[in-house]
Amino acid sequence: MMDRMKLLDGCDTTLALGLRSLHGAGETCSSRQQQVEPSLTLCHSDVETNMISRPARLSRSSPHSTVNCSNYSFSAAAAVSDMIKKDQINNKDAGVSGEAELCRGLSRASNEEAIDEASSRKKLRLTKEQSAFLENKFKEHSTLNPKQKQALAWQLKLRPRQVEVWFQNRRARTKLKKTEVECELLKRRFAALTDENMRLNKELQELKDLKFSPAPAPLPLFIQLPAATLVICPSCERIAGAAGSLESEASSTVRRRPFLIAANSPKNFFSPFSSHSAAC
DNA sequence: CACCTTTGCTTGATTACTTCA
DNA sequence: CATGAAGTAATCAAGCAAAGG
Known part of the structure; x- marks a missing residue:
């Protein structure tokens, strides 16, 4: 019911009539509509001329006749369907105008014949x-x-x-x-x-x-190695510290940054032949 | 080249459901 | 807790343009 009520949301005068002009740049009346559905088709070409006279906007067409519509089309079936819905529920968003009331009268008159055609949706294009x-x-x-x-x-x-x-x-x-x-x-x-x-x-x-x-090549005084290669323990074969994980981009960046180690510094230098690295 | 038909995309509208005051 | 308003997600379907025969 709530959903249905939403349909009424902000029904303005023209809308209430179900004859609101519909937009669509260069849009023409649907040929399907013209040829297949015996429907009331109402169109006009400019939203600024929205408030055209009521009789002009509401006219019953033959199955193949439509009000001239260069830019807009509107299926009467859908329009009447809307009107019927609106008739059944309260308008919440905007007050129902006298024009809308008039429209309702009109819609009631054509309810039975229109309701079967009302299932198809027509849509406007802004x-x-x-x-x-x-x-x-x-x-x-x-x-x-x-x-x-x-x-x-x-x-x-x-x-x-x-x-x-x-x-x-x-x-x-x-x-x-x-x-x-x-x-x-x-x-x-x-x-x-x-x-x-x-x-x-x-x-x-x-x-x-x-x-x-076999024998390791003699190391230079200073070697430059990627950080990732420095924390593997040859003994337990564990990748210690950040080298083995991919937990963050930041750590990844840090890992990738190479740094210098002194080959003659036993504190910092990882020897492949020592029992465990410091990281272990 | 004009014309259909098909296809895929865009977009207005609807429905069911959720959230929140 | 019940209710209604307003939101989202999913979906439908009209309209359009491009491709292809």
Whole structure:
């Protein structure tokens, strides 16, 4: 019921009539609608001329006749369906106008024949201007309070419900986009870490091989080694400290930074032939 | 080249459900 | 705890453009 009630949200005069002009740049009346559905089709070309006379906006068409519609189309079936719904529930967002009342009378008259056709949804397309305006407002704040919603709807000559839906969809799609971007970043990060892991494993293997090689080559006074190679214990074969873990990018960065050790400094120099490294 | 049809994408709208005051 | 408003997630479906025959 609540959901149904939402349908009434912000029903303005034109909406209540179910004859609201619908947007769509360069949009023409759907050929499907014209050819298949014996429906009342109402269109007009400019939202600024929204308030055209009532008789012009409400006319029953033959299955193939439509009111001239260069830019907008509106299925009477859907419109009447809306009207019926509105008739059944209270309007919460905006007061029901006299025009709406009149519309209801009209809708009742055509209820039975229209209700079967009312299942199909017609949808408007916002004009570029409307979309741009909404985009700008969305940049300012991604949610709307009722007052802002009403004001926006009024400015754009849309129903508050339409503005609300637009913001809902915009939020959802922004979030989706953001999630996709994050997912992509995580994939890249995963790939980088996989590479790093492979590199370290290779390095580890090389050290293991070195361990079993014959006489070690004489070391220079100072050698430069990647930090990762310095913390493996040849005795227990454990990778001690940060070298064996991938817990953070920060530690990874630190690990990658090579540093100098003095070959003649027994305190700092890791000898492959000592029993345990200091890290153990 | 014009015309259909198909396909995929965008986007307005709906529904069910959740959260919160 | 019940309620209603407002939000999200998932989905539907119209409209459109591009591709291809």
